[in-house]
Every structure is written in C-alpha cells, then in structure tokens.
Amino acid sequence: MQREEFFESLKRKGYRLTGRRKEIVDFLLSQTDRYITAKELIEHLQKRHPTLSFETVYRNLHTLRDEGFIEESRFAGETRFRIPCCPTHHHHFVCISCGRTYVMDHCPMPAVEDIPEGFTVLQHRFEIFGICAGCRQGREIPDWAESRTPTEVTSSTCPKH
Amino acid sequence: MQREEFFESLKRKGYRLTGRRKEIVDFLLSQTDRYITAKELIEHLQKRHPTLSFETVYRNLHTLRDEGFIEESRFAGETRFRIPCCPTHHHHFVCISCGRTYVMDHCPMPAVEDIPEGFTVLQHRFEIFGICAGCRQGREIPDWAESRTPTEVTSSTCPKH
DNA sequence: AATTTAATCGTAATGATTATCATTTAAGAC
DNA sequence: GTCTTAAATGATAATCATTACGATTAAATT
Structure with missing residues (x-):
C-alpha cells in the first residue's frame, strides 16, 4: 500500500x-x-x-x-x-537475526481438514524461523533459538522479497 | 510422557x-x-x-x-x-477463549518448497486460533480477535484430544 | 551425618506497556 | 482565515510481567 x-x-x-x-x-x-x-x-x-x-x-x-x-x-x-509488504495473503520466513521477512507462497490452511464441527476459525499463524543467507555469514545462531525444541526440516529453494 | x-x-x-x-x-x-x-x-x-x-x-x-x-x-x-500432549510432532488448533489445544495432523513443512539456498530453518510455528465448540456456547469472541486481520477459511471435521 | 552446590526465597530492580489528565492540534464549520 | 471541538499528544506516574541478587535451604552424593 x-x-x-x-x-x-x-x-x-x-x-x-x-x-x-x-x-x-x-x-x-x-x-x-x-x-x-x-x-x-x-x-x-x-x-x-x-x-x-x-x-x-x-x-x-x-x-x-x-x-x-x-x-x-x-x-x-x-x-x-x-506493515505487510503486499496486500495478498501470505506467510513468512522470518530471520531471527535481522528480523527480515521473506514471503512464502505456501499457505497451509487449504490442506487442513480436521477442524471439527462447531469450531470457529478466526486466525492462523504460519511462520518459519531461521537465519537468512545474509546473516548466516559472521553471526552465530542466537541462544534462544538453539535451546528450544527444534524442528528437523529439510528445505529447498528461492524466496522473494 | x-x-x-x-x-x-x-x-x-x-x-x-x-x-x-x-x-x-x-x-x-x-x-x-x-x-x-x-x-x-x-x-x-x-x-x-x-x-x-x-x-x-x-x-x-x-x-x-x-x-x-x-x-x-x-x-x-x-x-x-x-507440556506437549504427545511426543510426536504436531500442530494445534488453539481456543483463544479457554486456551485448550486440539491436535491437528497436518504439518505444512513438507509442502514448503521455496526456502532459498543459504537459509537455515530452525523452527516453524503453525497454529490455528479460534473458538472451540465448548466455548462457543455462551461466550463472545474476545475483542482482540475480532480486531485483527482475520483469515477467511472454511473448515471441515473432527479433532482429537 | 557431612559436604557440596543447585535450587529456593524474599526482595528489589528492570523493562515493556498502559493510564491519567492537562494541553495541543487536525478537521470541519463558519 | 478564524472558530470550534474532539481526537491526539506529551509528561508523568502506574502497572504488569519478568529478571537479578544475595542469603538461605535442601537434594544428591560421600
């Protein structure tokens, strides 16, 4: 906007x-x-x-x-x-070192199928936290990140923004 | 545990x-x-x-x-x-009225394909916030929930726990 | 039972956020 | 352009969650 x-x-x-x-x-x-x-x-x-x-x-x-x-x-x-970088619905990769966000196309909601009757969905939150390429050089991973239940995920290619 | x-x-x-x-x-x-x-x-x-x-x-x-x-x-x-209700990796529907969590099977990470080279994934967070069936009766949706950018999502059936 | 040191208690300090109220100022009316 | 009024601001104090400190207690081991 x-x-x-x-x-x-x-x-x-x-x-x-x-x-x-x-x-x-x-x-x-x-x-x-x-x-x-x-x-x-x-x-x-x-x-x-x-x-x-x-x-x-x-x-x-x-x-x-x-x-x-x-x-x-x-x-x-x-x-x-x-302020959102663009008006369309999207989620982010968030760099916990610099705070920069990178738009991801994927939204998990369409794949969610087990919300029971009588439940009202108001919001959802999907964020991936990590270190971006820029911060990767020369910075350590902050303590708080290492100390929490990590998620072992293999990833692939190419962000935006 | x-x-x-x-x-x-x-x-x-x-x-x-x-x-x-x-x-x-x-x-x-x-x-x-x-x-x-x-x-x-x-x-x-x-x-x-x-x-x-x-x-x-x-x-x-x-x-x-x-x-x-x-x-x-x-x-x-x-x-x-x-304390997690069970040791396997999962995400939750969270009732913002009572704080109860309902296990969802779906994890969005496998479908994420646009993480660029050089980026390190440390964690991810996927939560759906809403009102559970129990709280639906007799309670209003809290102010804070209505006032934020809502996500229009249609849902379907049957939780756990 | 004695020893060691992690864990606790009580209290004070910190840091972020919110409330109060007198004052300022944007926006619309004239 | 000036007037009006109610929203917005600034200064300060208050609140709330969380953390730090130093003396004391108690779990684990000998």
Missing part, C-alpha cells in the same frame, strides 16, 4: 492525520521487509523528534494493528510490528 | 528433583490439553504453598522450555506454556 493510499484509508476510518502518526507510518513504510520493535521505532524517531512519547507510539501501533494495517509477531523475546 | 519418566529424564540431565520442581511439573502434567500462563500456575500452586516465589516458577518454566520439555506460545496478549 502506498503512502497516500494509506493515509486516505486512515482518514476514511475517521482518524486524523497528525504529524506523529505520519512519522510513525512513514517509518513503518520504509521497513516493510522486516519486523521492528516498538523500541527501534521510538529510537529512530526520537533522533529527529525528541519529544515523541512512548504513549503515542504504542497508541498508534495498536490503532494500526486493530484496524488491520499492521501485523504483530513475537520472537526472540520481543514483540514486533510491520 | 508420564510423570516418572519425566522426572527420570530431568534427573539424567543433571537437574535436581526438588519439591517445587515436582509441584510445577505435576500441575503442568495435569493440564496438557491447554496452555496456561505463569500467573495461573503461580496462583494455583500458592493455594497450597503460599511461599512459592515468582522467581522459582519462571526459572523452572524456562529451564523446562530450554530443555525442550515445554512449549511456549503467546496469544490474547499473554505468554503461555504447556
């Missing part, structure tokens, strides 16, 4: 286009290929705008999330946010 | 079988069909053992997690833990 489109959409929903809101959205739009933490966002924006408050950042992130504009994920012990 | 087996395994890894550890594991073993929060665990155990400290609970949960004995998930704004 492009910047102007994004702001139009916010406005249509009755939100005001404040300076802060625009700064926050602009930064998110500049980072659509990875998840960022609230802290990263604040630190980045406070360089130019020292008076920016935590409250404002969290309030905006949650507003955007609740309106479906941003995705939230949590890994390596931190909650992270991002 | 049964109780004695569990304790044996802990002991083999060099951990002591303390009273607190056993109480914590026993409670987890009594709740293998759902995720519980650290708070729930503490509140339950403090009824009988008022001196139980937060420190001990968190330390044990993390020890158990790091040794691969318990799974961690986060939804509805809270971090939750559980």
